[in-house]
Amino acid sequence: MKLNKSISTTMPKSVSIAGAALALSLTLVGCGQSATADSSNETTQGTVQESAELTLVGGWTKATDGMTGVFGTLTNPGPEEVTLVGASSPIAGMVELHETVVTGGNMKMQEIEGGFVIPAGGSLELEPGANHIMLMDLDRELLPGEELEITLLFSDGTEKELLVEVRDFAGAIEEYAPGDHDHDHDHDHHDEKTND
Amino acid sequence: MITITTMITTIMMKKPMTNLPSKGLSRQSLSRRGLFTGVLAGASTVGALASASAGFPGAKTLAGNPIIDGDETIPATGMHQAGIITPPTAHIRYLAYSLKPETDREALTRLFRILTADIEALTSGEPPIVDTEPELAEVPARLTVTVGFGPELVNRVDPALRPEWLAPLPAFSRDQLGDDFNNGDLLLAISSDDPTTLAHAARMLLKSVRWFAEPLWRQDGFRYARGSQPEGSTMRNLMGQVDGTSNPEPGTAEFDETVWLDEGWLAGGTAIVLRRIRMELETWDMIDRPVREQAMGRDLAVGAPLTGVDEHDEPDFEAKDALGFNVIPDFAHIRRARMGDERVYRRSVNYDDGDEQGLLFVCYQRDPLKQFVPIQQRLDQLDLMNEWITHVGSAVFAIAPGWEPGGMLGETLLQS
Numbered sequence: 173m174k175l176n177k178s179i180s181t182t183m184p185k186s187v188s189i190a191g192a193a194l195a196l197s198l199t200l201v202g203c204g205q206s207a208t209a210d211s212s213n214e215t216t217q218g219t220v221q222e223s224a225e226l227t228l229v230g231g232w233t234k235a236t237d238g239m240t241g242v243f244g245t246l247t248n249p250g251p252e253e254v255t256l257v258g259a260s261s262p263i264a265g266m267v268e269l270h271e272t273v274v275t276g277g278n279m280k281m282q283e284i285e286g287g288f289v290i291p292a293g294g295s296l297e298l299e300p301g302a303n304h305i306m307l308m309d310l311d312r313e314l315l316p317g318e319e320l321e322i323t324l325l326f327s328d329g330t331e332k333e334l335l336v337e338v339r340d341f342a343g344a345i346e347e348y349a350p351g352d353h354d355h356d357h358d359h360d361h362h363d364e365k366t367n368d
Numbered sequence: 369m370i371t372i373t374t375m376i377t378t379i380m381m382k383k384p385m386t387n388l389p390s391k392g393l394s395r396q397s398l399s400r401r402g403l404f405t406g407v408l409a410g411a412s413t414v415g416a417l418a419s420a421s422a423g424f425p426g427a428k429t430l431a432g433n434p435i436i437d438g439d440e441t442i443p444a445t446g447m448h449q450a451g452i453i454t455p456p457t458a459h460i461r462y463l464a465y466s467l468k469p470e471t472d473r474e475a476l477t478r479l480f481r482i483l484t485a486d487i488e489a490l491t492s493g494e495p496p497i498v499d500t501e502p503e504l505a506e507v508p509a510r511l512t513v514t515v516g517f518g519p520e521l522v523n524r525v526d527p528a529l530r531p532e533w534l535a536p537l538p539a540f541s542r543d544q545l546g547d548d549f550n551n552g553d554l555l556l557a558i559s560s561d562d563p564t565t566l567a568h569a570a571r572m573l574l575k576s577v578r579w580f581a582e583p584l585w586r587q588d589g590f591r592y593a594r595g596s597q598p599e600g601s602t603m604r605n606l607m608g609q610v611d612g613t614s615n616p617e618p619g620t621a622e623f624d625e626t627v628w629l630d631e632g633w634l635a636g637g638t639a640i641v642l643r644r645i646r647m648e649l650e651t652w653d654m655i656d657r658p659v660r661e662q663a664m665g666r667d668l669a670v671g672a673p674l675t676g677v678d679e680h681d682e683p684d685f686e687a688k689d690a691l692g693f694n695v696i697p698d699f700a701h702i703r704r705a706r707m708g709d710e711r712v713y714r715r716s717v718n719y720d721d722g723d724e725q726g727l728l729f730v731c732y733q734r735d736p737l738k739q740f741v742p743i744q745q746r747l748d749q750l751d752l753m754n755e756w757i758t759h760v761g762s763a764v765f766a767i768a769p770g771w772e773p774g775g776m777l778g779e780t781l782l783q784s
Contacts, residue, residue, distance in 0.1 A: 232497045235579070316579045317478020339482070339498045340579045 226254060226290075226326060228298070231336035233320055234344050237313035241270070241344050242305035242322060242336055243298045248290035255327035256288040256296075262321055265309025272302050281306070287327065300344035316340040437594060438507040438562060444491040446770045447636050448628065449777075451514035451559050452715070452732055453618040455599065459566050460559040460589045460717055462642060462728065463573075464518075464552030464763065465581035473525050473782070479580045480778040484771065486576050487513045490569050499572055509562035509594075511569055515777055516555030516640055516765025522781065529633055529784050533737045534766050537641070540748040542759065549644045549761025552584045557640075561594040587644060587761070589717025589728040602671065602679065605718055606725045607647055607756070609664055610671025612714050613679050614706075626711045626739070627732045629769075633780040636769030641712075641740045643729040644719070644761030652756040663752040665700030673702065699752040707746055710739045726757075736764055 231244035248254045259267045271284040279301065288303055290296045298304045305322070314320060319335040326332070442454045471479070486496040491511045495502030522530040536551055556573055560566040574583070591603045605611040616623040624630075627638050652660075661667050665674055665683065673683035675695050685703055687695040696703050712731035719728050733739035747754070768778050 230497055315475075315478060316576075317475075317480075317482045337482075337485070337497060340575060341498050342575070343500060 225332070226250065226328075226330060227332050228322075228324060228334060228336070229295075231322070231334060232339050233307070233314065233336050234300075234341045235314045235316040235338045237310055239306065239308040239310060240314060241298075241300065242307060243300060243344075244336065246288060246290050246296040246298060246324075248292060248294060251292050252328070253292050254290050255286065256290065256324055257327050258287070258325040259305045260323045260325070261307055263311050263314075264307035265311065266307075268306045268308065270304055270306045272304075300341070304344075314338045438509045438565075439493065440510050441492055441508045442510050442512050444488045444513070445773050445775070448770045449512075449514045449637075449767060450491065450770070451512035451557055452627075452638065452767065453623075453713075454512055455510065456591060456603075456715060456717075457510050457512070457559045458561045458591055458593045459563050460557060461566055461570055462587045462589070463556045463558065463570065464584040464586075465554040465556075465577055466584045467520060467524065467553040467581045471524065471580045475580055476521065476524060476778070477782055479577065480776055480782070482576045483513075483515060483573070484775075484777045486573060487515075487777070490572065496572055496576070498575075501568060501571075504564065504568035505572075507562055507565050509560045509565045511558070511560040511565055513569065513573065514555075514557040514559070514767060516557070516767050517778070517781070518551060518553040518555065518763075518765055520553040522766065525781055526784065529781065531634065531639075531735075531766065533639060533735050534764060537736065537744075537762050537764055538741060540744055540759065542748050542754055543762070544758050544760055545762055546760055549585050549587060549763070551763050552765070554581055555640070555642075555763070555765040585761075587642075587719060587728055589719050591717055603716070603718075605647075605716070605727050606649075606720070607652060607660075608668055610666065610668075610679060611716060611727070613666070613671050614702075616711055616713050618713075622711070623713065625734075627713045627734065629734050633784040634766060634769065635780070638732045638767045639734065639736050640765050640767050641729075641731050641733070641736050642761070642763045642765075643744075643759050644726065645729050646724055646726040646758045646760045648756045648758060649725060655756070662697050663699070663701060663755070665696040665702035674700075697752070699750055701747070701751050701753045704746045704749075704751045705743055708742055710742050712739050712743065726760075732767070 226248055227246075228242075228244040229247050231242060233242045234240045242259070246256055256269065258269070261267060268283045269287055270281045272279055272281050274280075281304075284303070288296055288298070296303065307322075316339055318338045320338055321333065321335055324332040324334070442450050444450050489496040489499075490505055491508060491513065493506055493508035493511075495505035499505055517534075519530055519534045522534060554577070556570075556577075558566055558569050558573070560569065592601075597603075602610050602612045616626045629635055629637050629639075655663075657668060661674065666672060667674065670677075671679040672681055673696060675684035675687045676682070683696055683702055683706070685694070685696055685706075689695050694703075712733045715730045715732065717728050717730065719726055731740055769780055771777055771779060
């Protein structure tokens with residue numbers, strides 16, 4: 173399942189309208205409208221800049237306890253390939269970078285060797301059922317609508333601190349490869365709450 | 369995916385910084401089509417754009433049947449929430465929720481943050497961050513989502529912030545309110561010209577809300593389809609009456625004084641009254657056209673007052689017929705409704721539940737107790753239309769003010 177479609181490999185999509193905002197400025201230049209860059213840029217500029225960083229755009233994580241995945245679009249505007257080699261969060265005892273493999277009809281998550289490679293001037297999607305950052309041993313429950321602090325560590329030595337949105341999400345239920353902890357990643361309790 | 373058409377939509381979004389109504393919406397449509405040509409002609413100067421779009425399926429729509437208005441957007445941000453004075457769409461769904469006991473002020477802050485992000489995304493034709501059916505978000509079709517707060521929601525933040533009028537309406541003698549369509553803690557009014565878009569937005573928002581609240585009721589309403597009538601026409605209800613004439617005009621001082629609150633956390637907000645009015649069509653069917661027109665005080669052909677020829681002619685309540693009787697009878701709906709000075713801004717829609725048809729009467733005002741209630745009290749006492757209509761549901765919500773880009777729904781409530 174593809175959650176977020178990139179505009180192109182060089183134009184990663186931002187939270188909601190950043191992609192459109194970028195396209196907007198291009199289009200306005202292109203058709204020579206007099207109604208050009210006006211006050212509405214106070215919002216669009218921020219997102220354009222954001223998408224031009226080595227970062228995670230549109231980052232979010234599933235509201236749950238125990239463990240959760242972080243998703244979004246890793247972006248690399250630079251001329252060199254960069255690898256996301258690790259991540260951390262104040263509330264997670266352990267963080268791993270996971271890939272999802274389908275074997276024998278089952279979807280399994282496992283730690284990826286070598287991290288997530290983000291091509292030069294490109295992006296990499298992290299999404300449920302695919303690559304993601306796994307936060308484990310959470311010291312508290314994550315609630316929908318809060319913002320979670322995470323830090324990304326890249327192969328060029330840079331770190332990026334950012335906030336990701338915590339969202340109620342029914343998917344992102346994955347089995348772990350055998351030998352891992354007990355990862356019952358099933359529906360969390362708020363689903364029970366909502367179904368009563 | 370960003371297609372050329374959605375980019376052009378973005379330009380439209382850009383023009384009105386607020387979602388204030390613009391009579392120019394139809395003009396915008398025209399200029400949008402102009403932009404089509406402009407973008408294509410200017411393709412060489414936007415090389416990146418052109419090459420980026422060339423490979424997308426959206427480009428095909430340029431060669432095939434063009435999208436007519438599925439890509440049109442109404443900005444979610446501005447001084448007022450969208451969906452109140454923005455052009456009415458063909459479909460609307462009113463969803464009321466009951467807050468869960470544990471949804472406190474802190475939880476409401478999280479809920480408002482989520483709703484803000486979802487509403488801004490959906491109304492701009494973009495999937496919200498956790499949309500599992502993102503393709504369904506690509507046709508905004510003038511989607512708006514208007515959020516209302518019930519008394520309990522405001523109480524959870526601070527009971528002192530609840531206006532006196534934010535409460536169930538006083539009972540009227542003819543009310544036959546059932547249990548199904550009354551009150552609520554949170555209201556989402558989701559409006560679009562496309563029912564697929566609306567269904568997806570409703571599902572998406574339900575998934576965002578259900579941690580905090582449980583569905584209480586749902587009411588679906590409709591008007592003529594987009595393009596079936598000239599934009600701005602007064603709608604017809606299912607009794608065939610032109611319904612909503614003599615409304616204050618948005619942008620006028622009269623409108624502002626009638627609708628928009630101007631102090632406290634609700635400055636820029638308003639109050640919505642939603643009455644579910646069942647039409648007793650079996651008995652209405654027995655009534656011939658002259659009596660139908662007498663009951664309303666307007667003709668059925670164009671909605672003109674019985675003393676006039678055009679819909680917007682001012683009724684002459686003093687005019688007498690040859691026998692000395694009032695031309696607009698004493699029991700006529702419009703006479704009874706307009707006997708006082710109170711004004712409200714009506715924005716009703718039809719409903720059809722198969723076995724039952726009627727009107728979702730919706731009006732906006734600063735204070736329902738001072739505006740809607742006296743009008744309804746007069747109608748409750750005397751209005752020949754009462755023979756064929758029954759009020760079966762009633763709800764009042766505070767419509768929070770709008771928010772600017774970067775801001776958040778409900779921020780003034782939380783900061784008060």
